[in-house]
Amino acid sequence: MxxxxxxxxxxxxxxxxxxxxxxxxxxxxxxxxxxxxxxxxxxxxxSRSKDSLLNYRRVDPINEYEKEQNDEALRILEKKYIEEKITKEEYLNRKKEFEDSEYNPRKCKFCGSEEFEFVPEEQIGSSSESDSDLGYYKCEKCGKKENEN
The missing domain is CATH 1.20.5 (Single alpha-helices involved in coiled-coils or other helix-helix interfaces)
Incomplete structure (x- = not known):
């Protein structure tokens, strides 16, 4: 403002x-x-608020780049605290918010495995995007979709 x-x-x-x-x-x-x-x-x-490091963080990272992006966001938060740009209370609140919504490993309902892979849905047309958000997670052990019963 x-x-x-x-x-x-x-x-x-x-x-x-x-x-x-x-x-x-x-x-x-x-x-x-x-x-x-x-x-x-x-x-x-x-338009960049002081919480902007949380704005680009993925809650559910689907590839290695997004996991690295989340790690970088946490590193930036720690750096701001070390440089005394934010108070300890503010740091702890933001870190708690970050960890509360951070990626939690899934467990397969059938085999109990925590290993899932993201399977992008095939798109009709000539879209050449390799990192699409459209798709589903599939258990690597049993091959079931995450939300199948």
Whole structure:
């Protein structure tokens, strides 16, 4: 919020400075363009909250890259605590929130195995995405789908 307010004030100042330096039609147009660019930039970079490291974390990672991403998010949280950017209470609350929603291993209802593999559903068309979120988990031991009875 603070950066949006600062961006708006800066945009107004830049708008009036351009108005005083350049003649009427050009100053107006360039003033509006530069002010709009400043406000857009401020809004774009203000959307990151201080909990932003939790925003990109997957609750249910389906590949090694997403597991590494979760580990990186926890590492960033620990780094913020070590650098004293957040308090101990805030660190513990965020870590608890992180661990509460962290990936918990599944157990197969039939064989009790915790080893599952993600099987992407085949998509119709020429979609070339290899890491699709559409699919299901299958037990590697018995081959049953996770939600089969």
């Amino acid at each position: 603070r950066s949006i307010l600062l961006g708006a004030v800066l945009a107004i100042v830049v708008f009036f400075l351009i108005q005083t330096v350049m003649p009427f039609p050009y100053g107006l147009i360039l003033g509006i363009v530069f002010a709009g660019a400043i406000v857009w930039y401020a809004k774009k970079h203000a």
